[in-house]
Amino acid sequence: MEKGEVEWGGSLHSTFRLLPLERQSRNLRPFLESHLFSPQQVLERLPYDSSRARGGQGQAPDPKRYRDGKQVFQTVGLLYEDANEIHVTDLGATTLRWLGLVNPANRVVLVRHAAYALAACQLRNPTGAGRKYAPFVEVFPFAFIWKAMLALDGWISSEELNRGLFRTTRQEDLEACIGQIQLARRTGDIEVLGPETIFDSPGGRSTKNDRIISWLSLASFGWTLFNDKGTDGVYRLDPVTLPVVRDASLIRHRHKDFDSVPDYVNHVSRCAALPKDLR
Secondary structure: OOOOEEEOOOOOOOOOOOHHHHHHOOOOHHHHHOOOOEEEEEHHOOOOOHOOOOOEEEOOOOOHHHHHHHOOOOOOOOOOEEEEEEOOOHHHHHHHHHOOOOOOOOOHHHHHHHHHHHHOOOOOOOOOOOOHOOOOOOOOOOHHHHHHHHHOOOOEHHHHHHHHHOOOOHHHHHHHHHHHHHHHHHHHHHHHHOOOOOOOOOOOOHHHHHHHEEEEEEEEOOOOEOOOOOOOOOEEEOOOOOOHHHHOOOOOOOOOOOOOOHHHHHHHHHOOOOOOOOO
């Protein structure tokens, strides 16, 4: 058997939030305003609590803040690092223009393009997090999440993701997974889906729920396509953006092997089909 991971990893340590505005990710603007900046310049611009800085009070922010943010925003096609410089994509530049403007009433204008980009994202890709998967893994993670939710009455739980969807490696697996989730719901037995794939980190640094939420924050494009987990403990599609999700989930992309991170991330951004300026 070819080497490489076959279960979706829990390596995303940050979330991505556009809505509501008062809770928007604080590091999003500094990253998106850093075209052609060095990683060190970006790090110096990132907000941080000095009491939690590496080395203690008054010390510099931990470089992990840069690495975690870059990984999250790179995953959805907003930017990438190349030759020690940050490059903000067209999708990233458009998102920057919407940061102070997006709201529940106008979000559809932005998320229609964002969803087209998310539909092209591959689990296996040239980025650091994407290189660890086995060569036969052909997963479009955000499209898979949408398709599962659409087939499962518009909602999905963390347990169903962790025990079922995060084990899919191709389209055929997704169809079988949906059937197993339907069985689990009918019988009330979540164990039929098998064991968990993501666990709490040793030492309590992060919980499995933190890392599951990271995937959903990206699949929702910062909680603009659908909301964060509700009081019932599940993620539900939003009637307002349901047509966008449905249309984007129908796009058929051929899984590709890309030569470099810039090639891949720019491909994702181009799939957004953005006009030159949305203002």
